[in-house]
Amino acid sequence: MKTTAIFYHAGCPVCIEAESSLTQYxxxxxxxxxxxxxxxxxxxxxxxxxxxxxxxxxxxxxxxPLHINFGANISDLK
Amino acid sequence: MKTTAIFYHAGCPVCIEAESSLTQYxxxxxxxxxxxxxxxxxxxxxxxxxxxxxxxxxxxxxxxPLHINFGANISDLK
Numbered sequence: 001m002k003t004t005a006i007f008y009h010a011g012c013p014v015c016i017e018a019e020s021s022l023t024q025y026x027x028x029x030x031x032x033x034x035x036x037x038x039x040x041x042x043x044x045x046x047x048x049x050x051x052x053x054x055x056x057x058x059x060x061x062x063x064x065p066l067h068i069n070f071g072a073n074i075s076d077l078k
Numbered sequence: 079m080k081t082t083a084i085f086y087h088a089g090c091p092v093c094i095e096a097e098s099s100l101t102q103y104x105x106x107x108x109x110x111x112x113x114x115x116x117x118x119x120x121x122x123x124x125x126x127x128x129x130x131x132x133x134x135x136x137x138x139x140x141x142x143p144l145h146i147n148f149g150a151n152i153s154d155l156k
Contacts (some may be wrong), residue, residue, distance in 0.1 A: 021144060025108055025109050026105060027104065061103060067146065070145075
């Protein structure tokens with residue numbers, strides 16, 4: 001069974017750089033990757049918060065929130 | 079040719095969590111991964127700084143510094 005990886009972003013330049021840098025190097029054989037733009041799908045903000053995400057871009061990997069550089073606080077997306 | 083990925087850390091709990099979470103999911107077919115403990119090999123701090131690393135843990139992936147969560151500032155390791 002693959003591990004769930006959810007990349008949360010908000011379309012910001014830092015987000016896009018992190019996404020394009022990192023996600024292509026995740027092992028597609030091990031990871032089921034979902035990419036969520038919280039600006040376009042704000043209904044998912046609560047999921048991100050429940051996973052411990054404080055800012056974007058962030059990758060929630062097997063339930064562990066990894067904040068990657070800093071684009072915006074989650075609270076600023078509401 | 080594989081992409082170079084260098085994971086810089088300092089042995090801190092945040093560093094270890096990030097390393098154990100992320101590095102196992104990098105595609106070993108695409109990425110040549112090196113893990114550097116800057117506390118044990120301070121001679122490499124300058125390399126990290128030159129790559130744009132401001133804090134650890136950080137992954138320098140194909141030359142792009144990705145700061146993952148926050149453990150310690152590079153300046154605090156000197």
